[in-house]
Each structure stands twice: as structure tokens, then as C-alpha cells.
Amino acid sequence: MEAKPSVAPSSFIDQQVFPGDLVLDLSKMTNQTIKLGGGLCQDGDVISVMKAGKLRFSKPNKYWVESSHKRYVPSVGDNVLGIVVEARADNFFVDIKGPALAFLPVLAFEGGTRRNIPKFETGTLLYVRVVKANTGMNPELSCTDAMGKAAEYGPLKDGFMFESSTGLSRTLLSSPTCPVLETLGKKIAFEIAVGLNGRVWVNATSPSIIVLVANTIMQTESLSPAQQKIRVENLLQKLQ
Numbered sequence: 001m002e003a004k005p006s007v008a009p010s011s012f013i014d015q016q017v018f019p020g021d022l023v024l025d026l027s028k029m030t031n032q033t034i035k036l037g038g039g040l041c042q043d044g045d046v047i048s049v050m051k052a053g054k055l056r057f058s059k060p061n062k063y064w065v066e067s068s069h070k071r072y073v074p075s076v077g078d079n080v081l082g083i084v085v086e087a088r089a090d091n092f093f094v095d096i097k098g099p100a101l102a103f104l105p106v107l108a109f110e111g112g113t114r115r116n117i118p119k120f121e122t123g124t125l126l127y128v129r130v131v132k133a134n135t136g137m138n139p140e141l142s143c144t145d146a147m148g149k150a151a152e153y154g155p156l157k158d159g160f161m162f163e164s165s166t167g168l169s170r171t172l173l174s175s176p177t178c179p180v181l182e183t184l185g186k187k188i189a190f191e192i193a194v195g196l197n198g199r200v201w202v203n204a205t206s207p208s209i210i211v212l213v214a215n216t217i218m219q220t221e222s223l224s225p226a227q228q229k230i231r232v233e234n235l236l237q238k239l240q
Contacts, residue, residue, distance in 0.1 A: 012055045014224040017065060021049040024063075039065025053167070058174060066167050072097040072197035074133040081161065081195035082141065084124040092120055094128070094141060097163075097197045102139040104128060109143045110150040125156045125201065127193050156193055159203030160210050166198045168221045179225045180217055183232040188213065212239070 012023045023040070024047035036042065039051045040063060049055075053067035072080070074096065082094035082102060091103040104126070106117045120126070132140035143153040172178050172194045181192065190204040190213050200217065204210045216235060220228045 013057045014054055016053070017049045017055045018052045019049055023047055023049060023055055034061040034063060037062060037064025039067065056174070066170055071099065072166055074098045074102065074130050074139040074197075076130055076133050078130045078196040079194075080128060080130060080141075080197040081156070081193065081199035081201060082126045082128050082197075084120045084122055084126065086122065087120060094126065096128075096130075096139065096141070096195075097199065098139060100138050102130070102141050104141040104143065108141065109154075110148060120155065125161055127153050127156055127195070127201075129153060152193075156201050156203075159191070159201050160214055161199060161201045162214055162218070164198045164200055164218065165221070166196065168217070169194050169196050169198050169200065171221070172200065172217065179229040180220050180232055183229050183236070184213060184216060187236050 012021075017023060025045060026042075026047065027045040036047065039049060039053055040047055041050050047063075049065055051065055051067055053065040056064055056066045074080075080096045082096045082104070084092050085095050085101065086093040089106075091105055093101045094104050096102045106112070107114075108131075109118060126141075126143065128141040128143055129145065130139055131142045143150065145151040145153070172181060172192075173196070184190070188204070188209055190202060190209055192203075192213070193201040200214070202210050202213045202217075204213065216232060220231050223231060
């Protein structure tokens with residue numbers, strides 16, 4: 001859905017909004033094209049909120065409502081962090097924080113054949129992709145991208161995984177750059193994998209860096225992007 005405004009509704013961006021709130025009046029806006037994401041609907045020249053959350057904005061001119069949930073609702077194409085809970089002959093059953101366990105076929109790997117089936121112990125953390133998410137059925141996962149390549153998918157070794165809200169996960173994956181990760185990355189070397197199901201994995205050369213990155217991410221969840229950047233910069237200055 002597209003509409004044409006002239007000015008960004010800065011008074012609503014990064015603020016809590018609720019169903020029925022009017023956040024844009026297109027009759028007073030011209031000259032730019034915007035895109036409306038989830039949580040917003042258009043009725044004539046009025047853009048209103050459909051679900052509670054924070055109004056977010058990203059260039060070029062995209063608006064959506066970001067909601068945080070503890071329980072994840074699987075969606076095809078989502079990258080998630082799953083924990084192996086059971087291994088069977090044809091599938092691994094994986095916990096992805098959804099309403100039901102997901103299954104990962106033993107052949108859903110690059111070059112997967114019966115001769116090279118991976119062996120994952122219970123508790124193994126995997127970075128996987130949701131490929132099927134039909135109502136009333138267990139979601140299906142894959143350790144390959146759309147081209148059948150392993151890409152970044154597979155087991156995540158060492159490091160530390162912590163649970164978060166789905167809103168925090170989407171913030172960390174926000175485009176073009178998440179202020180927290182961008183600011184931390186300028187001073188500290190670390191690896192991170194973020195699942196849209198509200199799980200985050202962090203790894204670094206020392207446990208102290210892992211703890212620093214994880215705690216910083218969790219402590220800045222409720223802040224606006226500008227506040228996040230300031231908080232992280234202040235924290236890094238104190239550590240120096």
C-alpha cells in the first residue's frame with residue numbers, strides 16, 4: 001500500500017501507539033511516496049493504528065507498528081534461533097518459541113543425503129529458516145537459503161544465547177543499521193545472530209565482552225534509537 005505525504009510524523013515516531021490512533025493525515029501531505037507496514041491501515045486520507053506498539057520509521061519513508069511478544073508466531077521466511085529437543089530418523093524436533101515444536105528434516109541441509117546426516121545433541125542451538133508455517137501444523141525449518149546453500153545457517157557453537165521479546169529482535173534487525181549494534185561494533189569485536197522469534201546469540205573472544213554486549217542490548221530495549229546511541233556511547237566511555 002502506498003500514499004503520498006510531505007512531512008514525516010516525527011511526533012509519533014518511536015512513541016507508543018494504540019488501536020484507533022490517527023498517525024497520518026494524507027490530505028495535508030504531498031510530494032513523497034511512503035510505504036505502510038504491519039499494524040497500520042489506510043481509510044481514505046487517514047492512516048490509523050491497528051495494533052498496540054511503537055510507531056517505527058525507516059528510510060526511505062516506511063512506517064510500521066512494532067509490537068513485542070514473548071510468544072513467537074512462525075512466518076515463512078523468518079530466520080530464527082531454535083533449540084533441538086529431540087532427534088528422530090527423519091527429523092529433528094526444534095523449539096522455536098512458537099505454539100508448537102517445529103521439525104527440521106535431516107536432509108534440509110546443503111548437499112544433504114542419507115550418508116551425511118548431521119548429528120545434533122539435545123540442546124544444540126541452531127540458526128534456521130522457516131519454510132512452512134501452516135495453521136494447525138508443525139512449522140518446518142531448513143538450514144539452507146532459498147538457493148539451497150548453507151549460507152549462515154547451522155549450529156551456533158560457544159557464545160551465549162538469551163531470550164528477548166520479538167520487538168527487540170526486530171529492532172536489532174532494523175534497516176539500515178541498529179544504533180546499538182552499530183555503536184558497539186565501532187569499539188568492540190563480536191559475533192551476533194538474531195532470531196525473529198526473540199532469541200539472540202552473542203560470541204566474542206572473552207566472556208566479559210559477551211556479557212557486556214548482551215547486557216547492553218537488553219538494557220536499551222525500551223529506548224528510542226537516539227537514546228540507545230547515547231546510552232551505549234556513555235557506557236563505552238566508562239569502560240575506557
